Amino acid sequence: MSIAKETIEHIREKLDIVSVVSEYLPNLKKVGKNFTALCPFHSEKSPSFYVSPQKNMFYCFGCKSGGDIFKFVMQIENIPYPEAIKKLAKKLGIDVKETDAEVSGERKVLLDILNHASVFYHKYLVESKDGKIAREYLKTRGVNKDSIEKFVIGYAPESNKLFESAKKKYDPNLIIKSGLVGVSEKNRTLYDNLRGRVVFPVFNLQGDVIAFGGRALDSKKEPIYLNTPDTVAYNKSKSLYGLYQARHSLNKSGEAIILEGYFDVLMLHQNGIENAVAPLGTALTQEHLRQLKRFVETLVLVFDSDRAGQQAAIRSGDLCFDSDMNSRIVSLPEEVDPDEFVLKHGKDKFMELVDSGVNPVEFKTMMSLSQHDINKPEEKSKVVRNVLETIIKIRNPIIKHEMIKFLSSRTNIREEIIVSEMRRAYGFKKIDADESPLDNMSVKLRSIEEEIIWLCLQEPKLCEKVSVNLFSDERCIHSFPVIKQLIKGGELVSIIDNLDKDIADWLIQLSFEQRKCTSFEEIFEKLMRDLKLRRQEEKRKKLELEIIPMLEGRLERNPEKIREFEELKKLLKGTAVN
Structure with a gap:
């Protein structure tokens, strides 16, 4: 069920957030342009909870809760979003009606086609004579029958048998849209994209097949691994192989082991390590982390030991800091994949490796020190700057402090010098407005990209001088096009509805942060x-x-x-x- 967007906007515009919050917090006091009180969502001795009538939002610097008038009522009353809307609508005498949300007919049919294909491929692997070559290959990789059943592994024959089977029930155009079938440029005939491959279905959390990956049995076939494309049912940047099978184990363990390939996931699950997942032909993304945050607090990053694998581990560690998630990086022995390691050494030895993982800052420091001669001042400077690129992303002040101490101990540079370099290189010190008690609060040091976004929130016209291509931070990339709407007079409280929750929360926090700036333009x-x-x-x-x-x-x-x-x-x- 859904509520009309126009109704939500009308309620938001007509109700004064200060008046509503005051009903629950009678001690709310005006300080400068804002109002402040002890936060109702966590225990504290000094006020860190703020309400801005100009922004029509609230934010707590202590527990990081923030949002609009609906979010406040949801949290303080512990009720769902629709109920909060209805409760506030009553204040205006509005009778809120819900309507059935539209369900994509095409998406439903595509899911049916993909589930049909999964059954077809699996049956072909397990029962057909042609499937013997795939069964033998899986046996050489150590995959047993239980894993084949658990992950519904299949085999796509060299012929077009899947299409012949599917077209009896489904529109050929939708079969093509599913990504399972391609059209020949020569004679416009249809062919199975995954033909001649062992097939790995990808499931969503509801247990529907949403995509496939295929591994060629002929080593000369290019590419060796092939994934079906993004569709209305599947987005590779949001999907993880093995997440459906791992969901219960993730909840129990509180950790997710991030791997690089299908066989890595299969062999860990097969050996009783069931909290393992892998991205699908792409680097780890913030969307992946948002999925995993529902289950775990910590990621264990297990990548190849070559230089490319090390760089991928560092990028993923940085991403975890950006998303305020804990992570450890595990170093594998050279030229050994996780599936090979667990097959050869077993579960206990692999778990010893997992436990030996180190913080991304420690990992990056060790990598940088191995690549530079720190007896030379300019080389030592490069190491510090390189590692600071990661430290600056850490949101937790205690972890950030400990990592600065670690870098200091490894480079023999005093902590205060490292902090000074961090402030000089990555932004200016945060100083809050004179009239606000935020003067006494420690607002985190932010990256250059975040500072540019902060300035654009203060002076939206600055957006005209920025290209989104300049950003590498996923939050900045996704939020900048939305922030540009402020140029036309839009309100942040309304436009953040179009953003992911984590990005919206981050923007709310940025909007409440204040600085002493003589000139926004110069900075x-x-x-x-x-x-x-x-x-x-x-x-x-x-x-x-x-x-x-x-x-x-x-x-x-x-x-x-x-x-x-x-x-x-x-x-x-x-x-x-x-």
């Missing part, structure tokens, strides 16, 4: 210059990895890339990032 220009320099430095580092083998004669020289690299070096010479 904005400085931050933009710094951010552009950082992007250029990131590009230089990436090119350097390609150029060094060329200069050493291990790769064919590419004059254009070498010239671009030299130009970037020249441009960045003498800047703070170089």
Whole structure:
């Protein structure tokens, strides 16, 4: 059931949030432009709960609760969203009516087609003569019958038998939309995209098949792994292989083991480690973390031991800090995949590895120290700046402090110098408005990208000088197009309805933070210059990895890339990032 958006907006506009909150918090006091009181959602001695009549929102700097008038009533009354709307509507004499939400007919049919395909592929693997080659392959990988049944593994034959079966029940155009079938460019005939592959169904949390991955049995076939495309039923950036099978174990353990491949997940589950999942042909995303946050507080990141795997682990660790999740990075022995390790050494040895995982800052520090000679001051400086890029993302002040101590101990640089460098390189110190008790509160140090978003919230016209392509922080990427609506006079309280909850909460917190700024424009220009320099430095580092083998004669020289690299070096010479 749903309530008309126009009704929700009408209630929000007509009711004064200060008046509503005052009914529950009679000691609400006016301080400057805002109102403050002891937070009703957690125990505290000094007020950290604020209500802004201008923003029509509330926020607590202590427990991080925040939102609009509906969110406040939901939390204080402990009632669902529709009930909060109805309760507030009564104050205006409005009779709220709910209507059935539209269900996508196409999505429902696609799910039927995908479930039909799953049954077809699984039966073909288990029962057909042609499926013997796939059964033998799975046996060589150590996959037993129980795992085949648990994960409903299948086999797609070389022929078009799936399409012939599905077209008896479903529209061929929808079968194509499911991603299971392609159209030949030569003669426009239809063919099974996954033909000749072992097939791994991907389930949503309701147990519906939403996509497939396929592993070629012919090692010469490219690509070796192939996933069906995004559809109205499936988004790879939000889906995880094994999540449906792992859901109960995740709740019990409080940890999720993040792996890279289908067989890694299969073999861990098969060996009794059932809290294992993997992204589907993509890097870990914030959408993945939002899914996992429903079940766990900690991620254990298990990636390949090569340089690419190490970089993927560091990126994922940074993402966990961005999403305020705990994480550990596990180092595997060289040239050994998780499925191979658990097959050879068993569950107990693998769990010893899991327990040996380290904080992403510790991992990145060790990686950086192994790549730089810190007896040279300029190399030591690079290590510190590199690790600070991760430390700045930590939201928990205690963990941030401990990681600064760790970096200090490993580099023999005093903590206060590291903190000073962090403030200099990543933004300006937070100082709150004179008239607000927020003066006495510690507002977290934020990244350059977050500071730019904060400035855009204060002065929406600054959005016109920013391209979304400049951002790498997923929250900034998703929120910036919405923030631009403020230029046309929109209100933050209304436009955040279009954002994911975590991003909306983050924007609310940003909007309540205050600074002493002589000129928003000047600070904005400085931050933009710094951010552009950082992007250029990131590009230089990436090119350097390609150029060094060329200069050493291990790769064919590419004059254009070498010239671009030299130009970037020249441009960045003498800047703070170089």
